[in-house]
Amino acid sequence: MRGEPVINVRNLTCAYGDFVVVRDISFEVNEGEVFVILGGSGCGKSTVLKHMIGLYEPAEGSVSIHGRRLTGAGERERNEILRSFGVMYQMGALFGSMSLMQNVMLPLEEFTDLPREAREMVAVAKLAMVGLDKFAYNLPSTLSGGMQKRAAIARAMALDPGILFLDEPSAGLDPVTSAELDELIRSLSRNLGITFVIVSHELASIYSIADRVIMLDKQTKGIVAEGDPRQLREGSASETVRSFFNREPAHHADDGHCPVPAEEGA
C-alpha cells in the first residue's frame, strides 16, 4: 500500500441490458500503485474498466475518482475528472484519419492554449517516450499492432494525467517489446508517480509490474482473489486462481476458460 485511495469502486454491478457481467464488486486503487485486473477471456475486465472511466453507467453501485463521481456530474466537473486520467483501449483506438502526431496533439489542441510549436514539441516528446518519434507523421494504419498500442499510450499521456488506464497493453506483442513496455510502465510509475490500472492476462508482465491484482471470474461474476500476485500463486485457496497462475486448465467442468457462445453479444 503506497498512498491514499484515488479510485473507489463500491458495490459495482455491470450489466448490458439484462445480461449481468459482474455483480457487486468493491475495490480501491491507491495513489501511485500499479493495479492489475486479471481474469480469463470474456469475464468482464474491459467492461469493468469502461465502467470505471464512465463510458457506461453502473447498473448498481458507484465509481469515484479522487472522490468524485462521473455519473451525474455536470459538464465542467465531468471534464475536470476526464482530464485527470488517460485511457489506452484494447484495440488502440487511434483516429485513423490523423497521423500519430495529430493524434497526440488533439487533446492538447482542445484543452490547452499552448502555441503550435509547443504542442508539437510535447507531442514529439510523448512519442519519443514510447520510441515512436520517427513515425510521428505516419498514419496509424501504416504501423504494426504493437506500435499502434504504444502510440495510444503516448496519446493517453498527452495531458500528463495522474492515472492511466491500459486495456491489455502487452497482448499481441512479442516478448521483447512486451518487456520494454513493462519497463516503460515501471519507470513512469516510479519517476512520475502515475497510478496505473491495467487489464492483462500476461503472467510474465503481471509478476514484473503489478503491486496488487484483483482477479475476476466468469462463473461467480465477482472477484475471486485480491492481493500480491506472487503470494496468490503460492497460497490461494481457490482452485480457479491457482490454475490461472500456474497455467493449468482447471479441473472442474464448465470453467470460465471456454467462452460460452450463447452469451456472446447478449
Added chain:
Amino acid sequence: MDGREGAPSFAEMVGRKTEAAYNDLVDSVAFAGEIVANLAQSVRHPGRLRWKDILLACVRVGVDSLPIIFLIGFLMGLILSFQSAVTLQRFGGEIFVPNMLGLVMFREMGPLVTCILLAARSGSAFAAEIGTMKVNEEVDALNTMGLSPTRFLVTPKILASILMAPLMTMFFNFAALVGGLIVMISLGYPLVTYTSRVFQNLQYTDFYGGLIKALVFSILVAGIGCLRGLQTRSGASAVGDSTTSAVVSGIILIAFADGIFAVAYYYLGI
C-alpha cells in the same frame, strides 16, 4: 433472460418490436435535440467549428457526387421529356413539355432524387465511417478525452450536407433541363422557345420551395446516417447493418417529409 429459451411467441415478438421502435424514436428525438444544441453553439462560436473537417466533408458529399448527379439528372430530364412528348404529340401539345419539365424538376423531382442519391452515397458513408470508429472504440476514446462525438463527427457532416444539398439540387435541375433541351431540339424547336417556355410558369417560390425541401431532406439524411453510425453495436456485420439501415431510414424520412411538404405548400399556396 427467459426469452432465450425456445422460440418467442407472436405476442412477445410484437412487444419487442414495438419496444425497439419506441426506443429508436426516443433516441432519434434526443439525438435531434443534441444536434440542434450543437448547431446553435456553432453559430454562436464559429471559431470552435472544425473547418477542415467540414471542407473535407463538403468535397466528399458535394464535389465527388457531381458525376452521378449530372448523369441521373440528365437521364431523368431526357426520359421524362421524351415520354411526355410522345404522348402529347398526338394532341399537338408537345410545346408544353418544357413548362412541365421545369415545374416538376424544380418543385418535386430535383430535391427528391438529389436527396435520395445523397442518402445512398453520403448517408451510408457517414454510417460506415462513424460505425467503424464505434467498433474500433474511437468514439469511446473521444468520449473519455472529453470531446463530444457530436461536435467532432456529426456536426461537420451535417453542416456539409446542408451547404451542399441545395447546390447539388441546382446542378441536378440544370442537368435535367439539358436533357429536356436535347429532346426538344431533336423535335425541331429552337433553343429560345425552350428556355422561355421552361421559365414561363415557374415562379421564384417554386425555386425556393424546392431548395428548402432539399435543405430539410439533407438534414434528415445526414442526421440519420450519423445516428445509425453511433448506434452501431459490436460484431463483424454491425457496420453493414448500420449502413443499410441508414439508407433505408433516410429514404423513409424523405418520403414522410415530402408528404408533409406537399400538404404544407398546398395550404401556403406555394
